[in-house]
Amino acid sequence: MLDDLFSVERFVGDAGIALSRIGRFLGDTSVRGLALTDPALVMAAAGKLTRGGRPDDAAMHADRLAAILDLYARTGIPVYSPGYMGRQFSGPLPVTAAVDLASAILTQPASFYEAGPLPSVAERIMGEELNRFLGMPADRFTMVTTSGGSLANLTALLAARGRRYPEVWTTGLAGLDRRPAIAVGEDSHYSITRAAGLLGMGEAQVVRLPLDAARRIDPVRAAAELDAAAARGLDLFALVATAGTTPVGAIDPMEALADLAAERGLWLHVDAAHGGGMIVSDRLRARLAGIERADSIAWDAHKTMFVPAACTMLFYRDRDHAHAAFRQEASYVFEKTPDRYTAFDAAEKNFECTKRPMIMSLWVPWALYGPAPFVEKIEGLCDMAVQAHDLLRAQRDFVPLHRPDSNILCFRYVPEPPMDEAASGALQTEIRNRVRSRGRFFISKVDLDGQAALRVVFMNHVVTAQHVGLLLDEIRTVAAMVLEERA
Ligand SMILES: Cc1ncc(COP(=O)(O)O)c(C=O)c1O
Structure with a gap:
């Protein structure tokens, strides 16, 4: 049996089925949203496909594999459709599927050079390629x-934390006579406060920095907040800026925040998970000015670099600091004195032991095409957000809530006669839910200062102003239905 399951013929046949089914999904660019399916129905369909598998029935395998892939595609968000404007992931560049297929068969976990020579080298190369745009010191930086x-x-x-309190790795926070704290913008991603919890500092030691009208950290008020925190006895060791906040895509003023961090001896971390991709564009790069002064930068290639999740790059300004995150000895994997092979190992710098060779899905398209498709895509998406903003501004019954810094735009539908804040918030939420359940468009919702707003994220380059116009018509239709039902 195993000989058959591992045969090349079997693999080629199965890959053929996958190509035809997934190719159909990729090629369907009709305007569609999410057909959100009742979990009970998905459970029933998947349950039926789970039972009765037999190793020796090739015809049944082909049918079942096709049915599973169809169910997979049918129940998900159609990320290649112009109706998809809802989340921060994109349909990846299709060539990356070929890379992932190879990665599954070749199996080269990438934390150790010995297990993944090419991914380990590709990680070094991509670090250098992308740092040409980021501008960290070329002889000091590292990327993992x-x-x-x-x-x-x-x-x-x-x-x-390891740089400020090296002893904590051994003594724990109980060994400190200070209260470590970090400062973050009000709109920073929840993973930052979650990290504060995991680090044992406690969320109460997270200082929230106020935002300006564009929802970027206000550096003047931030300075006052940092002083007040220090006066309360908090020992601040890091300041986190965001390049592309999750709610509205805002880019914090990194030059000013780098000054604040330098004056106070704070580690500056830039969460560029969302906005990092803008750095490759000559036209957009200036929006990230100051990012090169960060001590560390997190950058999700699976967001605005359009590769399969997860593929995140963490840049450190000083490679010595990369070793401050984790300290341990494990003689079965870690060598005290690196040789020319183990010098490429990433395991001491990343949490994972077995790690997907994720860089391959970024390095391969970069090696094939260079930066051009990434530049074209991110510029097109950011332009689209501005066009959508201008379109909304010209409507009597919509109000955009900010001019986009990146490819995210939040807005509200404003009916006639206008409603009070609570009723308007409830209406936005109802609109979002109905738009989703009608299945023509997929958009999201976010609470800004406690009030619900509609949110579009432009991740699909096939979306045009015409599609945005159709979305606005859909929202009007849905809003009229809701208001009529309420009347
Ligand atoms: C600004 C920001 N930081 C961090 C994250 C978390 O990234 P991931 O989903 O790759 O863990 C997100 C995700 O949306 C984000 O928008």
Whole structure:
């Protein structure tokens, strides 16, 4: 049996089925949203496909594999459709599927050079390629991949803690006579406060920095907040800026925040999980000015670099600091004196032991095409957000809530006669839910200062102003239905 399951013929046949089914999904660019399916129905369909598998029935395997892939595609968000404007992941560049297929068969976990020579080298090369745009000191910086931006944020804050309090790795926080604290913008991602919990500092030691009208950290009020925190007895060791906040895609003023961090001896971490991709564009790079002054940068390639999740890069300004995050001895894997092979090992710098060779899905398209498709895509998406903003501004019944810094735009539908805040918030939520359940468009919702707003994230380059116009018509239709039902 195993000989058959491992045969090349079997593999080629199965890959053929996958190509035809997934190719159909990729090629369907009709305007569609999420057909959100009742979990009970998905359970029933998947349950039926789970039972009765037999190793020796090739015809049944082909049918079942096709049915599983169809169910997989049918129940998910159609990320290649122009109706998809809802979340921060994109349909990846299709060539990356070929890379992932190879990665599954070749199996080269990437924390150790010995297990993944090419991924280990590709990680070094991509670090250097992308640092040409980031501008960290070429002879000092290093980059390590991690399984997601949340883990990169945690790892960076561990390194920051390790630099300020090296003894804590051994003594724990109980060994300190100070209260370690970090400062973050009000709109920072939840993984940052979660990291504070995991680091044992406690969320109460997270200082929230106020935002300006564009929802970027206000550096003047931030300075006052940092002083007040120090006066309360908090020992601040890190400041976290965000390049592309999750709610609205805002980019914090990194030059000013780097000044604040330098004056106070704080580690500056930039969470560029969302906005990092803008750095490759000559036109957009200036929006990230100051990022090169960060001690660490988290950058999700699976967001605005359009590769399969997870593929996150964590850059450190000083490679010595990368070793401050984790300290341990394990003689079965870690060598005290690196040789020319183990010098490429990433395991001491990343949390994972077995790690997906994630860099391959970024390095291969970069090696094939260079930066051009990444530049074209991110510029197109950011332009689209501005066009959508201008379109909304010209409507009587919509109000955009900010001019986009990146590819995210939040807005509200404003009916006639206008409603009070609570009723308007409830209406936005109802609109979002109905739009989703009608299945033509997929958009998201976010609470800003406690009030619900509609949110679009432009991740699909096929979306045009015409599609945005159709979305606004859909929202009007849905809002009229809701208001009529309420009347
Ligand atoms: C600004 C920001 N940081 C971090 C994350 C977490 O990244 P990941 O989903 O890769 O863990 C996100 C995810 O949306 C994000 O928007």
